[in-house]
Amino acid sequence: MATRFNIHPDNPQMRMIDQVVEQLHRGAVMLYPTDTVYAIGCDIRSKAGQQRIRKIRNLPDSKPLTFVASSISQIADYAKISDSAYQIIRQLVPGPYTFLLPATRLVPNLVLNSKRSTTGIRVPDHFMCQLLIAELGNPLISMSAKLDDWDEPGYNEELFDLFDPHVDIIIEIDAEYRSPNGDDLSTMIDFTGDVPTILREGLGIEMASQII
Secondary structure (H helix, E strand, O other), X not given: OOEEEEOOXXXXXXXXXXXXXXXXXXXXXXXXXXOOOOEEEOEOOOHHHHHHHHHHXXXXXXXXXXXXXXXXXXXXXXXXXXXXXXXXXXHHOOOOEEEXXXXXXXXXXXXOEOOOXXXXXXXXXXXXXXHHHHHHOOOEXXXXXXXXXXXXXXXXXXHHHHHOOOOOEEEEOOOOOOOOOOOOOEXXXXXXXXXXXXXXXXXXXXXXXXXX
16 A cells, blocks of 8 residues: 655645655655656666566566656756757756657666667656655656556546555645646657657647747
8 A cells, every 4th residue: 555645735845755755765666746647656776666667557678768857957967968959958848848868878777768778858847856856866767657457537536546556655736637648748859860850749749849
């Protein structure tokens, strides 16, 4: 059974944040809100956490995991950003965008696309993500919260009940449920080719289309 943390969006209880971070350092997997949909995640340095997320989402080792960072500076630690890519990314962060980039050696093997040595990374515009990354000191794995036998919930409490047996931590805030199946996902932009390409249209697609 997961431990639930009801965290105030305006005045986060740091005692609770410290408890979450302590568990994440020990390899815990959590259900947490982002600026798009609820996600399941763990410390990017936790191999056990990454393996559990793959099991929960039924993802093969060949399927790369995405993760969230605090800033474009932190992205640069984990991915190679060309000058032209930087000029675009800096206009879109923080926000609902996933950037596909060539990975550096800091990206764990279980996270990246091993065939292409690429990684998916984003900087969410969400206080909880930013706070957890700052306190943890590392990026967080971020995979949309859905299961194989997906009977889509209509609201947050149903989602929490669905994931209660699968995760260690559930972070609750005052936010409405968003579906991970539609337009509430992030817009995905591929920067691994000669020109940037939009791979998936989602939130923020209008701004991305204008800039690219």
